[in-house]
Amino acid sequence: MKPIFVIGSGMAGVSLIRELRKLDTSTPIILVTADxxxxxxxxxxxxxxxxxxxxxxxxxxxxxxxxxxxAITILHQTQLQKIESDRHVIHTSMGEFEYHALVLAVGAQAIRLPIQGSGANQIMSVNHLDDYAKFRDRLEQISQSVTNPTIAILGAGLIGCEFADDLNQAGFEVHLFDPNPSPLAALLPPTVSLRLQQQLEAKGIHFHLNDSVTSVEDQGDNLKLTTKDGGEFEVHLVLSAVGLIPNKAIAQQCHPTPLHTDRGIVVDANGMTSAPDIYALGDCAQYTVDTDGNSSVLPYIAPILAAARAIAKSLADSSTQKAHRIELGPMPVIIKTPSCPIAVLPPSPQVRAKGKWLDEHLADDTLISRFVLDDGRLAGFALTPNNAKIRNELLALMNAR
Known part of the structure; x- marks a missing residue:
């Protein structure tokens, strides 16, 4: 039997292989990874x-x-160069291979903002372990040479706030810049967003909201930032955390017909792309999220695991061509900010105009914000501090709809 090829050794690719090996211990699997x-x-x-x-x-x-x-073969330091879907062949920097099935778990890359200035090329991002190694080395260099090391983070979203809390705990002065009026504006209800901001500010983190960095100038020992509103700041390192863009170039170059792409590599309810026997999951994928055909990029852990389970079942049942649906039920996002741990399950875009957020403050200072539809049904929630018991109770209410 021809092997199953998995492209990408991150959580998506490896989780898929782990799930498949629970069901099928003999089919040859080859993992191709650039690292x-x-x-x-x-x-x-x-x-x-x-x-x-x-x-x-x-x-x-x-x-x-x-x-x-x-029990797999790993081709490391290997680049996927071309897919020939009609021949079931991939071309890599290690040669040409035939596949029985192909799984794309190629991830996403950090968005680069169009920032001007002589120091713009020094803006760092952390999207891989190698990025973290370089980032950590730079932080240690700054710590050893500067009395009051200052870090600017571009983006007060999930990753930006997590980094801000982490670096603040490590002793750095942190400034967060974001064009939105509140942190995690696209994910959190107003009251929980405000709670997060207040908790981080209490730790000494500085927020610069409704503003964005337009230029970074290299001044030798530090970097000078200028913002859209004319503010000027001197910092020692700039970290960009403004989001990710799915890697879809290899899908667009598929021969003879490019795979269907939009924001990401579009997959159906079973995780299959527009070409037979080619699947995609993880940060590169754009999932079908409901029976109406709506789709979305879901760069979170829970959808990865759900997709891995379903695609593994489909691959294991390939002889009968039985497809298994990815069960994307209510999946809360856990925000790892120790100063203000949060669990959030935002309402889908399709219902945001059909309800409102209602807040409940418990005696122990727990804040629960529920998104309640006009007909009384629960369609989302945010909870801080993240309490597993309450979170599971809210999930049970949503699953009972």
Missing amino acids: DGGFYSKPMLSNAFAQNKLPAQLKTQTATQLAEQL
């Missing part, structure tokens, strides 16, 4: 510095260990 093939949890990158985690400590398995555990 060294070692496994680490990418979500750990945004809160590793304050814990004094070295890059090597974040890697839980080497490529050799992973290959032995899962």
